[in-house]
Each structure stands twice: as structure tokens, then as C-alpha cells.
Amino acid sequence: xxAPHPRPRRTPLRAVVAALALAVAGVVPTTVAPTxxxxxxxxxxxxxxxxxxxxxxxxMPTAEIEQRAEEIWQQQVDAEMSxxxxxxxxxxxxxxxxxxxxxxxxxYYTEVAGLGASPSDVVIDGKVEVYNRCLTDGxxxxxxxxxxxxxxxxxxxxxxxNGTGQDGCRASANFWAASQASALRRVDVRGGNxxxxxxxxxGPQFASGGYLADSRAGTVINGSQQQWLTRNxxxxxxxxxxxxxxxxxTIGAPSEANFPTEPYTTLDRTPLSREKPYLHVxxxxxxxxxxxxxTDSQGPDWxxxxxxxxxxxxxxxxxxxxxxxxxxxxxxxxxxxxxxLTPGVYDVDRSLVIRRSGTVVLGLGQAxxxxxxxxxxxxxxxxxTDVVVAGVTIDAGLRESKALMHIxxxxxxxxxxxxxxxxxxxxxxxxxxxGPHVGRTDKALVVxxxxxLIDHTWVWRADHGIEGFTAGVSGDTDRWNxxxxxxxxxxxxxxxxxxxxxxxxxxxxxxxxNGEDGQVxxxxxxxxxxxxxxxxxxxxxxxxxxxxxxxxxxVRRHELYxxxxxxxxxxxxxxTTESGFDVPDRAGVRLHHVMTVNLEAGSIEHVVNxxxxxxxxxxxxxxxxxxxxxxx
Numbered sequence: 193x194x195a196p197h198p199r200p201r202r203t204p205l206r207a208v209v210a211a212l213a214l215a216v217a218g219v220v221p222t223t224v225a226p227t228x229x230x231x232x233x234x235x236x237x238x239x240x241x242x243x244x245x246x247x248x249x250x251x252m253p254t255a256e257i258e259q260r261a262e263e264i265w266q267q268q269v270d271a272e273m274s275x276x277x278x279x280x281x282x283x284x285x286x287x288x289x290x291x292x293x294x295x296x297x298x299x300y301y302t303e304v305a306g307l308g309a310s311p312s313d314v315v316i317d318g319k320v321e322v323y324n325r326c327l328t329d330g331x332x333x334x335x336x337x338x339x340x341x342x343x344x345x346x347x348x349x350x351x352x353x354n355g356t357g358q359d360g361c362r363a364s365a366n367f368w369a370a371s372q373a374s375a376l377r378r379v380d381v382r383g384g385n386x387x388x389x390x391x392x393x394x395g396p397q398f399a400s401g402g403y404l405a406d407s408r409a410g411t412v413i414n415g416s417q418q419q420w421l422t423r424n425x426x427x428x429x430x431x432x433x434x435x436x437x438x439x440x441x442t443i444g445a446p447s448e449a450n451f452p453t454e455p456y457t458t459l460d461r462t463p464l465s466r467e468k469p470y471l472h473v474x475x476x477x478x479x480x481x482x483x484x485x486x487t488d489s490q491g492p493d494w495x496x497x498x499x500x501x502x503x504x505x506x507x508x509x510x511x512x513x514x515x516x517x518x519x520x521x522x523x524x525x526x527x528x529x530x531x532x533l534t535p536g537v538y539d540v541d542r543s544l545v546i547r548r549s550g551t552v553v554l555g556l557g558q559a560x561x562x563x564x565x566x567x568x569x570x571x572x573x574x575x576x577t578d579v580v581v582a583g584v585t586i587d588a589g590l591r592e593s594k595a596l597m598h599i600x601x602x603x604x605x606x607x608x609x610x611x612x613x614x615x616x617x618x619x620x621x622x623x624x625x626x627g628p629h630v631g632r633t634d635k636a637l638v639v640x641x642x643x644x645l646i647d648h649t650w651v652w653r654a655d656h657g658i659e660g661f662t663a664g665v666s667g668d669t670d671r672w673n674x675x676x677x678x679x680x681x682x683x684x685x686x687x688x689x690x691x692x693x694x695x696x697x698x699x700x701x702x703x704x705x706n707g708e709d710g711q712v713x714x715x716x717x718x719x720x721x722x723x724x725x726x727x728x729x730x731x732x733x734x735x736x737x738x739x740x741x742x743x744x745x746x747v748r749r750h751e752l753y754x755x756x757x758x759x760x761x762x763x764x765x766x767x768t769t770e771s772g773f774d775v776p777d778r779a780g781v782r783l784h785h786v787m788t789v790n791l792e793a794g795s796i797e798h799v800v801n802x803x804x805x806x807x808x809x810x811x812x813x814x815x816x817x818x819x820x821x822x823x824x
Contacts, residue, residue: 238478239506242513244278244535244557247307250285254294254318257287261296268299269325272340273628273658277535279303279557282349283473284313293318293354298344301535301558303583306349307473309481310494311380314349321367322374324393338369338390338399342650343558343585345620347377348470353384361392365413371400372650372694373585373622377468378494381409389415403648403692406467406492419756421648421692421714424462426491435789435815438714438754440691441465441490448785452817457754457785461488463711464612464689466645467499468582468619469554478506480532482552482580485645487612504530504552514559518542518567525551533559533584540569546581547573555583563589563596563633572616574600574641582619588631592676596623596633601640601685614645614689621646625698626654626675635679636698642685642707648692653677655697655721668722668763672699683707690715695740697721704742708749715741715755719769719794721762729767736797737769749780756787756815761794765809773800777822787815 238247246264248257264278280296284307288294295318298304306314322344324336346368355363366381368374369390386409389399402420404412410428414420419436426443433455439445441462448458467483483493483501493499510524514536521531522544531544535557541564546553553570561569561584569586572579586596599616625631636651654675661670680695680702687709695702696718703717717740723729729737740757743750757772772788775781788796788807795808796816805816 238473239511241279241511241556242534242536245281246278247281247283248287249283250287254288254292257294258296264302265297265299268302269297271300272342274300275537275628277301277537277557277559279305279535281471282306282314282316284308286315286317288317288354290317290354291356293356295319295321295354295358298322298346300343302344303535303557304346304349305470306347307471308348309472309474309498311348311350311378315352316349317352318354319366320346320349320351322370322390323367324369324390324397326393334394336394337397339371341370341399342373343622344370345375345377345558345583346379347375347468348379348472350380350382352382355384359392367392369399370402372402372652373620374401374403375620375648376404377406378470378492379404379407379409381407385411385413387413387415388417388420389413391415405648406494408492408495419714419716421754423691423713424465424486424489424492426495436714436716436754436756436785436787440713440753443491451785451819452787452815455785455787455815455817457714459713459753461490462486462691462713463488464614464645465489465691466580466614466617466619466647467493468647469552469580471556479503480506480509480530480552480554485613485617506532509552509554512538514538518544530554532556533561535559537562539564541565541567543568543571545571545573546576546579549575549577549579551576551579553581553584555585558585559583560585560587562587563593564591565589566591566593568593568595568598570597572599572641574602577615578613579616580619581616581621583621585622585624587623587628588625588633588636588677590630590632592632592634594633595635595638597621597636598638599641599644599685601642611643615641615643617645617647618649619647621649623649623651623680624654625652625677626659626671627652627657628659630659630674632674632676634677635682636677637681639681639683639685639688639707642687644685644688646688646690646693649690650694651680651696653680653697653699653720655718669724672720672722672724672728672763679704683710686710699723700738701742702738702740704744705747705750706744708747710743710747711751712755713753715752717741717756717772718758718760718791721760723761723767724763726764726767729761729769735770737767739769739771739774741773743775743781745776747776747781748778750775750782752783752786754785755783756789757796758789758791759794759796759807760791762792765793768795768797770796771798771801772796772804773821775800775821777801779822783818783821785817785819786821787817789813789815
């Protein structure tokens, strides 16, 4: 996804150091109340999480917090392809007041999170926002959009929306105008609207996300968000749908009865979910809560009591820093340690193999693992179960990897444990091929194990970046031959479930599903922008192009709820693709609410197999829908 072409649809596209010294050093400014005959005990020290983790204390003046946050935002607002990574953590307490609210903005590779056991433990009277990004290389000036607002997050806090001091437009909502890989989790937005687009910076413009989970909000202004998943949340109202809005286990979700006039897909309950692990500080102790899985669930997991799950002391983690070689991280895993990846970019020249059941790998501040010398950065051994990997980005490197992550499976495929606890859970795990540097991989994510849960992933072969290409539009000709990624996601395991599967721009199949009883809730795909010609976008058997989503012929049971495949063949607008979705024509394979859409160039002949109308540049931005396949 990039933003070089405007149109009314998707665009393809440390001074404050003294005041914050304790925070940056990670010291918890908490004391235990003394008894009548006992001296006060010092508060336990926090771990050394590095200079890129800033821990805020509610005793700090609002202006100091805002200044530090503003310094970081200024570094990161345009740092789309940089190595800067930040985690802004808030100890339990209240920040800002009705008259002096705390208002901060969030840039690239920045995590904002509360350190409470519950979102109610950290209250921000003010705002935490993302605005449209104004580009200097767009076709018109100013060119302000949210389409490239990737790689950031907010979680585990309450926002009392307070726009005091802002102009009338800005005061109207808490803005989160972001697109892919920008999750909102465990957020309670009160006293004002939550807007998923920025209608104050040069008009509404466009956004293309997104993900909201385990949260509560009043009025949500979706506006121009083209596709979105809201899972296990509670909303008072939701405005607008654009192409594809999916709700699963969400109280107050809009009805899907008027689909596709109102493009909502609504599941009353989420069949299987597991929330992302999170840091919290309780009685001075730093811990990681690992939420328990839920089945057939509805609403957030914290509104009626404590979040069920287990607490892991931080002493059970190896706290990694980007200067540590991969062998140190791998050895920690081999010793039975969990991994906490502090913010930064890690060079990984050997696989980090997870062999122990119950292991947690948690990244802070968009921690990034980059493949070196063709390594597969993360491997989950086939004997390990109840593994959680969360908050990690995995980048391809210059030498081709077989895969960027491999979740291994045992022989005897199909005879899994059939437990409600997933063998592996991925929360906010992102993959990238190209962008900040040349990247090459054959496949990005390979799932051979049964009973895996994928909860929000963006698997992206970059359609733009700073790799130094010179030829074609945005270097497309060079990109096709240099930034190579044949397949995005391969699922061979049975009973694999995905909630929020975003896969884009791979050179053959973006997603291929070979396992039985797979289930996907929201699938979004863009076909590659950069095939040089129809000849290079044609299968060996002569089929025109590759579908964005393929369920193999041997599969007998599969479900997809809410899916979209988009086309923009900007190198050769005459290229066509036979179908967006290719699935076996049998009753057990069911697709509910799927669509294709042309973004400006190229065409897709059918939505599913030979069903659904053609989309092409004669009607860009107008989807072709299939309500159910096969037809009931």
C-alpha cells in the first residue's frame, strides 16, 4: 500500500531528561506505606528496558510528559522506513486534568501502553492521537492521508476524551487515523467520539486499516476506513462502512441485514480468541499477563472482572536488546526463558527456535527481527504447545529465506490435540519483504501445526520503500525482480483460525490454505502492483494471474467471513486476474460476504471462481460483492 495517487477511494499506494531520569532508567516511583514501628521500604526497581522505553509516572507534570512525547513524535512522524523504535509506558494512575489535559500524538514504530492490570488503572484525561500524514512527494500539495500510517499501537488504558485547548474540529474526537499494523487493544474511550479517520487535516482523505479488539467505546466514526475488524469489543454506535467492515463478538455492532448496501459482516460471538500478553506493574512487581483463550465469546475480557490468565514474573524473561546477537537470544530460549524484546532492530542470522511449551515471546515498541544470511528468524518446534508470539515484526533480508516464520507440525497431519488452547498464538505479528531495505523470501509465514490462532497479522511485500530502485513507477520494475516474495501465507495445519488476516502484494499466491476446518474472520488482500506484464502474471497452466486467496482442491471444510481482494496493476494496466478467490466448489467450503475492487488499473474477472462481476478501471473503487458462496 502506498499513497501516490489521490482519488475518492483507496490510494495504492531525553532538558526533560532530569525530570524524567527515573522514568527513563525504569525506576518505579512507588513506595510501600510504613507501619507505625517500621521504616519505609524502598520500591522495587524496574528492569533495565533500555533508552527507547520511557516510563511515565502520574506525579510528573503534564507539560513534561507532553514535551517528551512530542520530541519522540517529531522524530517518528515521517520515519516510515527508519530504525527508530519506542515504547511509552504509563504507570498506574491518572494523567492530565479537566483543565490541563494530556494530549499526545503517536508516530511510526511507537507503542503507547498502560501498565495496569486493567485499562481502568491508567486514565488519560486528554487524548492519544494519530493524524493524517502530509507527504511532500504527492501529486498534489498538500497531500495529507492516513494510508501509510502503519506500525504503531495503543493499549491497556482509559481515555477520557478532552480536547481543551484544541480547535473545534480537533476537539470533536480522539483521532486514530491509521492503517495496517496499528492495533488498538484494551482501550476504554469515554466522554467523546473515537474517529478512525482524520477529517481535520485537509479533509477526510483516506485510511485503510485496521484492528480494534478487547475495547470499549461510544460513538466510533469509521468514516473513510476501507476495511476494519472489531473483535470482542463494545460500541455504542458505528458510522459508515466503505467496502468491508467486520465485527466479531462485539456488543452494539451494526446488523449485516442490509449487506452489501451497508457492507457490514457481523458474527454474534467469536469462536476462538486469545488476547495479547501485556506488561503490568502490581504492588511494585513487574509481570506479564498472558490471557487465557476464550471460546464463543462476546465483549471485552476486562469489563466484568479481572482478565483470566497467568502472570509471569519478569525474572522469567530474558530481556533482550538489539545489540545482542541472535545466538544469545536462542540460548536464552534453550535455557527455558521467555523473551522480552525491547524496542529496536535485531539482526537474526540463526533461527530463534521455541521448543518449550508455554513460551512467550513479547516485543515492545514494534521490535523488529531482520533475517540475515537467509535465516528463518522464528521457528516454533512441533513438540511445543501453548506458545505465544506477540508484538513482533519480522523482516526479510538480502539473502532469500525459505520462510520468515515456520510453525512446525508433526507427522500424522490432522490428528491434533483438539484443545481450546491454541498450539501457537500470534498477536500483532507482522511480516515485511522490502521497504527499508531489499528483502527476499520464498514464503513469509508457514503454518504446519494444527490448532494455531492468528490474531491480527499484516504480511506485506512492500509496494514502496527506500531501497534505492530507479526504474519504473516507484521502482516497480526493479522491485519485481529484486524484492522477491513468492507466497505470503501457507496454512497446512488443521483447525487453524485467523481473526484479522491481511496479506498483500506477493508474486504468486498471497494465501494458500491446505488444512481442514480453517476459519478466517476478515481477510484483506491487494494483489501485487508491479507485475511487468501479463506473461509474468500468468500461471503455468495458462490461468490469468493468481487468486488473492486459494483454498486447495482437497479441502472439504473451510469458512471465511468478510474478505476482499483489490487490484492495481500500475506497471501494466491491461493485466487481468481470473478470480479474487479460488475455492473448491463443495458445500463444506463456505465464503460469506466477499468482494473484489479495482483501485485504478488492471482487472479481476470474477469474485469467487466464476461467480461475481468483473471489476476494472471503468468503475474504480466500486466493489463487486458475493453474499454467500456457494449460494444457499
